[in-house]
Amino acid sequence: MPDTANSTDQFVRRELQLERFLPYLVNNLADRISTGLSRIYADEYGLSIPEWRVIANLAEHGVLNAKRIVITTGMEKSKVSRAVKSLTDRSLIFQRRTENDNRARDLALTGTGEALYGELVPRALAWELQLLECLSTGEYRDLMHLLGKLREQAGRI
Template sequence: MARRQVAEPARRELQLEGFLPYLVNNLADRISTGLSRIYDGEYGLSIPEWRVLANLAEHGVLNAKQIVSTTGMEKSKVSRAVKNLTARGLILQRRKEEDNRARDLALTAAGLALYGDLVPHALAWEGELLDCLSVSEYRDFMYLLGKLRQRATIMEQEPPE
């Protein structure tokens, strides 16, 4: 597929401060680390544990493979997070009838309570972060993120040139 020209002229040198993958990854790391001060400091959750907890709260029942797919985390990180959350009594594992190795995961009452307590803090933190954007900037930003996510998904499926 031919590459379209974007607003900037074609570059011949890579400069990280203007390289989108670097900028987005750096921003994501900073945001994730900043938010982790809430769920790690106040609730003793690691970043992978928070992601597993949040996905189970949003989707109800998932297996580890689905969480890996949804979050993009490595299988070993999901497995460790599931083990830790299970040991803390925050998630319940049930064997799938059709596959003895696979397990359905769901939040326990304690997991739901912790998540319910944590969410207002996380949303307040997000609100403070986004406070620098106007309503239209936020809308445009979310639209552009969605557009880039969709394009990246298409590009993942294309054979390499």
């Protein structure tokens, strides 16, 4: 319960400063980051954010169905559905029957998909590193910690 946020001492401030308003700051940062990173995966590889996320999840966790991707990423299921369709059409992932359930399908990267992922990862990490260059090791640790806490709290509200 920070008293320095938009509050003074123990009294909540009645004014709002956009430059100190967390939702604004986080949104703004997310925007800049998306725009920057999209120069890699969108411009050079023709991937949308949802597509990239589906690929990253499959690369990281192996075989998954769409529902699981929805749960772990928090994306809309329609978003995932479209991404899956598009990636399948481009043969970056493939689908196969799930045992005991004909509604769902198992998804996995194809060879091409894995190759693309293998190309993309170092570039994405390099970009992230460039961004993180402005932080010390300690600051980075703090950041991860804070983001984790906020994410959890935002999920609760």
